[in-house]
Amino acid sequence: GQQVMQIPQYQHVQEGEDFTTYCNSSTTLSNIQWYKQRPGGHPVFLIQLVKSGEVKKQKRLTFQFGEAKKNSSLHITATQTTDVGTYFCAGLGHGSNYQLIWGAGTKLIIKP
């Protein structure tokens, strides 16, 4: 079946360093969404990418969707303590209009 692999599982950074998480799908995606989940919280929508090669920015966050629509990345510049949490990608495969396939998430840990 369709799978979305997300790496790394964890990333420890010093405050002020950059952070990147990557998602790769086994099949072409219609779109990809990114969510953030704080410890003990629920997933909160960040953004959706639809077009091949699309790049979107939200302040210090940059989201990319690959040309083949099979991979995506989230890059955070100059991390802050408020960025702590787990970042998930979720892809919508062709042939489905509702079933998101979720990556396992990348947990961002800020080193004291």
Add this chain to the structure above:
Amino acid sequence: NAGVMQNPRHLVRRRGQEARLRCSPMKGHSHVYWYRQLPEEGLKFMVYLQKENIIDESGMPKERFSAEFPKEGPSILRIQQVVRGDSAAYFCASSPNAEVNTEAFFGQGTRLTVV
């Protein structure tokens, strides 16, 4: 406009008991999705419902698990004869239409612990 409401937030059940998890979608939303999340893992799709209809239950175990979304009232995820492996966070999300072309609104989740 209240968001997606789930209750209870925390539920403790002994092995063999039944667990009932409730989800009230956002106002105006008639589509509900249930997900399960194990610790340190992503979300796994369980079931997609519209009012009075189960559209896709391919992610739900065939035994002990059932879901409904009646004409009136919240959506219910029911787990009979719970086992330790059912311990997880269960999230529901709602949307106004059938297509996931916009953000999914998640509830706070129900954290089920089976002792």
